[in-house]
Amino acid sequence: MLDAYKVESLLSEVFEMEGLSYHIITSRAKTIESVKGKVSKDKYDKPKEQIQDFSGIRIITYVEDEITKICEVIEKSFQIDLANSSNKSDDLGIDKVGYKSVHYIASLDKSRLKLPEYKQYEGKCFEIQIRTILQHAWAEIEHDKNYKFTGKLPPDIGRRFKILSGVLEMADREFNNISNEIDLISKGTLESTQKGDFNIPISSTTLTQFLSTKFPSIEKSGYKLIPDTDGIVIGEMERFGLNTLEDFNNIIPNDFDETFISAIDEDVYEFGLVRRLLIINDHHKYFTQANTQKFDVWSPTANDQKEYGFFKHYGIDWDDIEQNFNVKICDDES
Structure with a gap:
């Protein structure tokens, strides 16, 4: 046998x-x-x-x-x-x-x-x-x-x-049909973003495809981009005022890819990447409008000089955030 x-x-x-x-x-x-x-x-x-x-x-x-x-x-x-x-x-x-x-x-x-x-x-x-x-x-x-x-x-x-x-x-x-339609959306997003057309509504599927296309250096560096399976960050993006990939693409600094890669040393969660972008774009709007559910917000630990350097590069002072916004800061990214 x-x-x-x-x-x-x-x-x-x-x-x-x-x-x-x-x-x-x-x-x-x-x-x-x-x-x-x-x-x-x-x-x-x-x-x-x-x-x-x-x-x-x-x-x-x-x-x-x-x-x-x-x-x-x-x-x-x-x-x-x-x-x-x-x-x-x-x-x-x-x-x-x-x-x-x-x-x-x-x-x-x-x-x-x-x-x-x-x-x-x-x-x-x-x-x-x-x-x-x-x-x-x-x-x-x-x-x-x-x-x-x-x-x-x-x-x-x-x-x-x-x-x-x-x-x-x-x-x-x-x-089965729904699964195939989602695959078609993903394929369509890939084709559109490769052509520079970002006029696409934000959803979990389109965001995942956009991020993998926009930041190929993450995978090339040996890290995985882990999807936001709960869709939490989609709600944060909507409350931030982002409805299309075009809206999102417009807030991404030209040097973000290089600066972000230099600050990480492990796999990346989509919501961690997106939240960084929202915070460095307008941290006041993020903590007062986008993060209305008061989810735990990751912040760099005192010894994490790479992360401190990343946020300092974009003028973000975490001590100021903790003092001025009613948010709970935790040591691990969430």
């Missing part, structure tokens, strides 16, 4: 190299009781050869388009037993709803079996299931409740399950 955890780790590495997005990968090895249950159904006359899912890996994605990309990588990375693999969506046909998932029966390909650590797994199969979060939720609920009704639900409840499956399928499709 192939170690399920080893396949899980292998898939994680492959997906990371390919830059694929997904929610989670889990693995399991069939229990002795489960195997005995399969054998007892008289479906197998040679269980060791015919049962192909002693090891199982489940990949949960966020949206349906991720399944397509993951399938392409799996088919490229493993030997697939197409005769025993299936797409449950295709099995449903056009007039039914229900369980949806892609199932592969796979084994390691010849190139990987040449490696000493994998040679022992020659001829060993494993199952890979791929489904979205919503498909997974429906399948798990139906499986659990079916089990409690000894494999068959009362007709009325069974019908309601099928209807719910249809609703979740529609929701899955809409999540």
Whole structure:
């Protein structure tokens, strides 16, 4: 039997190299009781050869388009037993709803079996299931409740399950469409900003793309630009009076990129970068209008000469800010 955890780790590495997005990968090895249950159904006359899912890996994605990309990588990375693999969506046909998932029966390909650590797994199969979060939720609920009704639900409840499956399928499709539209916005922002067109409304998506395009030196210096997933700084920008990327671009000093890079020595949060720009542009407006929620505001520690030098370069005195504005100052950037 192939170690399920080893396949899980292998898939994680492959997906990371390919830059694929997904929610989670889990693995399991069939229990002795489960195997005995399969054998007892008289479906197998040679269980060791015919049962192909002693090891199982489940990949949960966020949206349906991720399944397509993951399938392409799996088919490229493993030997697939197409005769025993299936797409449950295709099995449903056009007039039914229900369980949806892609199932592969796979084994390691010849190139990987040449490696000493994998040679022992020659001829060993494993199952890979791929489904979205919503498909997974429906399948798990139906499986659990079916089990409690000894494999068959009362007709009325069974019908309601099928209807719910249809609703979740529609929701899955809409999540996928929204995800694609966000990607299009990001692509459009990239193309526009590269042309110097910043007349684009500020949102989490457009801000992230703008910052990565405007300050490529951050990544070139080996640091990551970490998105503001909560959108807090978007609200601060709006209260500051910035509605478009053009508005934001106009307050960025010409020497900011160089000065900022010289002051950092770790990954950068978007809200830390944006707040610096708002503060050095008009610290009075920032602390009286933009920061109305009184979020903790980072300030340089006494020993952080790089940061003090950065703000001093733009005429900012942190002692004056603490004395004149009713804000809570903390030692760590927030």
